[in-house]
Amino acid sequence: xxxSAPLVGILALQGAVREHAAVLQDLGARVRGVKRPSDLxxxxxxxxxxxxxxxxxLLMTEYGLREPLRSGYLPTFGTCAGMILMARRIEGxxxxxxxxxxxxxxxxxYGRQRESFEADLEVGGIGQVRGVFxxxxxxxxxxxxxxxxxxxxxxxxxxxxxxxxxxxxxxxELAGEHRLHAAFLAGLDGPAQAPVGAVAG
Amino acid sequence: xxxxxxxxxxxxxxxxxxxxxxMDVTTPEQAEIAERSGAVAVMALERVPADIxxxxxxxxxxxPAVVREIQKAVxxxxxxxxxxxxxxxxxxxxxxxxxxxxxxxxxxxxDEQYHIDKRAFKVPFVCGARNLGxxxxxxxxxxxMIRTKGEAGTGNVVEAVxxxxxxxxxxxxxxxxxxxxxxxxAKEMGAPLEQVREVKRLGRLPxxxxxAGGIATxxxxxxxxxxxxxxxxxxxxxxxxKDPEARARAIVRATTHFNxxxxxxxxxxxxxxxxxGIEIGAIPAASRLQERGW
Numbered sequence: 001x002x003x004s005a006p007l008v009g010i011l012a013l014q015g016a017v018r019e020h021a022a023v024l025q026d027l028g029a030r031v032r033g034v035k036r037p038s039d040l041x042x043x044x045x046x047x048x049x050x051x052x053x054x055x056x057x058l059l060m061t062e063y064g065l066r067e068p069l070r071s072g073y074l075p076t077f078g079t080c081a082g083m084i085l086m087a088r089r090i091e092g093x094x095x096x097x098x099x100x101x102x103x104x105x106x107x108x109x110y111g112r113q114r115e116s117f118e119a120d121l122e123v124g125g126i127g128q129v130r131g132v133f134x135x136x137x138x139x140x141x142x143x144x145x146x147x148x149x150x151x152x153x154x155x156x157x158x159x160x161x162x163x164x165x166x167x168x169x170x171x172x173e174l175a176g177e178h179r180l181h182a183a184f185l186a187g188l189d190g191p192a193q194a195p196v197g198a199v200a201g
Numbered sequence: 202x203x204x205x206x207x208x209x210x211x212x213x214x215x216x217x218x219x220x221x222x223x224m225d226v227t228t229p230e231q232a233e234i235a236e237r238s239g240a241v242a243v244m245a246l247e248r249v250p251a252d253i254x255x256x257x258x259x260x261x262x263x264x265p266a267v268v269r270e271i272q273k274a275v276x277x278x279x280x281x282x283x284x285x286x287x288x289x290x291x292x293x294x295x296x297x298x299x300x301x302x303x304x305x306x307x308x309x310x311x312d313e314q315y316h317i318d319k320r321a322f323k324v325p326f327v328c329g330a331r332n333l334g335x336x337x338x339x340x341x342x343x344x345x346m347i348r349t350k351g352e353a354g355t356g357n358v359v360e361a362v363x364x365x366x367x368x369x370x371x372x373x374x375x376x377x378x379x380x381x382x383x384x385x386x387a388k389e390m391g392a393p394l395e396q397v398r399e400v401k402r403l404g405r406l407p408x409x410x411x412x413a414g415g416i417a418t419x420x421x422x423x424x425x426x427x428x429x430x431x432x433x434x435x436x437x438x439x440x441x442x443k444d445p446e447a448r449a450r451a452i453v454r455a456t457t458h459f460n461x462x463x464x465x466x467x468x469x470x471x472x473x474x475x476x477x478g479i480e481i482g483a484i485p486a487a488s489r490l491q492e493r494g495w
Contacts, residue, residue: 013457014220014241035458050217052241052277059239059457081217107276113300114323116210119203134213135278135300153203174213 006188009034009043009074013059015051015081019173023181037064044188045075045164047181048082050134050171053107056081057097072100074192075164077184083160083167084137091140101165102143109138109156109169118175123159124149126179131158131170138169164188206323208345214278214300214325215346215409218242218432222422222453223411225249225436227267229274231445238449242278242300244434245271250307250354250490251437251476260308262290268297280327285494286312288321295324301346303327304339306493307353307436316494319343329413331364331491333371333400334390340408341393347406349430350491351414354437356478358421360491361414365428368410375400414491417442417475419455419468426459437476444473 005028010020012033021031024047032039034046046069048056060066069076078086078101085097089104110116116134123129129150139157142148150159150168158169159180164187172180204210221241226232232243247263248256262283272279278300283290285304290311294302304317306329319326320343329350330336336347349368351361371390375397378386383401387394399407412425413434422433433456435449442448451468458464486492 012220016216016219018219019216035461051219052217052221054236054277055221055239055241055453058237059454062454112298113214113278113325114295114298115205116214117203117205118207118210132209132213134210134217171213174209174216 005030006044006185007032007042007191008185008188009039009046011046011048011056011060011065011082013063014055015049016171016173017049019171020047020049020079020181023173023178024185027178027182027185029185034065035063037068040065040068040074040194042191043074044191045077045184048076048078048085049173050080050082053081053084053097057085060085060097066097068194070098070100071195072098072165073195075184075188076100077165077181078167079171079173080134080136080169083169086165086167088143089141101160101162101167102146103139103157103160103167104141105137106140107137108135110136119153121150121152121158123180126183129172129177129179130175131168132174133170136169211325211345212408215327218278218411219409220432220457222433222435222456223280224439224449225434226271226440229270231440232271232274232279234446235439235449236275236277238446239453240277240449241432242280243271243275244280244282244303244436245299246282249437249440251356251441252354253307254354254488254490262287262294262308265293265297268294268299272298282308283317284308285310286315286317288317291317291322291326295322299324301325301327304344305329306350306490310493316342319345327411329491329494330368332367332390333375333406334392335494336368336406336410337390337392337396337400340406341396344408346409346411348411348413348434351412351416352481352484353414353490355415355481355484356417356438356441356476357481358415358417358424359481361412361416361425362428364414364491365412365425365430368406369429372400372405376404416452417478419451419465419472422452423455423459423465426456432456441476442473447472448475
């Protein structure tokens, strides 16, 4: 498979799937919508899009995707709700969904839709990025091995990386921003090997 | 530095709701049922459309106390309805911090000539439409999300289908029209030329388009998704049915797996009786909610 275009899944249970697909395809990746465990086969990585984390989490659990994804074998890029799904801890006592990113997050951290905003941010290794924050979370606590690549104007971490996993509190896919997706793709080096038994047929 | 209420921030929330189900609720308990069934948002109301239809009289914005209780009960977005043209109801809903305002024909219009100037608000608006011209007029006024009107409170999907097919057919017509003929087509549709050009450039509506008005079963929801809806509003269909929680769960799953008949068969089984339906022909023209707005 070396040399061929990366095959990236987008969790397609609910949310802004189309926008991520457009960015990834622009960058030369092959894209597959993921609704069932069998869709994970052969993926190099997966994007967890923005949407409603509760709805996506419930459906992910029910349709057998939570178990394989929480093993963390698949490099994962989460935006907004995706970041919440990846977090090890969610403020307010809601149980975590995947726990593959050693951070705590606060949901709707900036407030309601009325308080949603866009702003320019400086992202480490990338430069200035227009961040579109929609009922967005932010990171309240960062574990060892987690690198903070950007902070908002209040100093909260909003872009974090841990090993092959990347997460943003905002939506690069809504701003025509390709560099974060490119950074994620750069870390993929072939089909990820599922741990034995993690992917059911 | 930080810009609130930009069109991207407004339409962006609708993009995040895609593939999901938005449910009408009248109490915090119903809102909790909706959230744990997988709804992506709730519409806070005093009465669902079937009851509004039965009660007659003037239907208005919900009591702010009802909206507040529902906001406290759930963490998913809370929407609420304002009357067409009633910009003060919209100001009140914005002050309450609702996440989306539905300028809705389900309520009695407050202005028979002008819709709300939706650009004046930081909170985004969703509006109903029966065809592309109507959708683009609303978008020109600042709507960040469209839903087909259907015929609310009937449990009859036929009007939702008609409106979705009409919008899709209108879009195909725009795509097939050469640029130099677009001004005349725009005039014919009653749509701003700039918006018509945008549809041609994108190959679709410039904002998300959900389906609403008469969806009562998981199969109805999947039908609308296969016809090209970005997501589903269910009004009376859930809490007027025999087993609301089972039906809410089934409609959410049918919306996600709308292309998978095996899942649809599974989720449609044993969920109790749907709400009673109304034949559209049995509703006098003056009582059809879809005729409100222009």
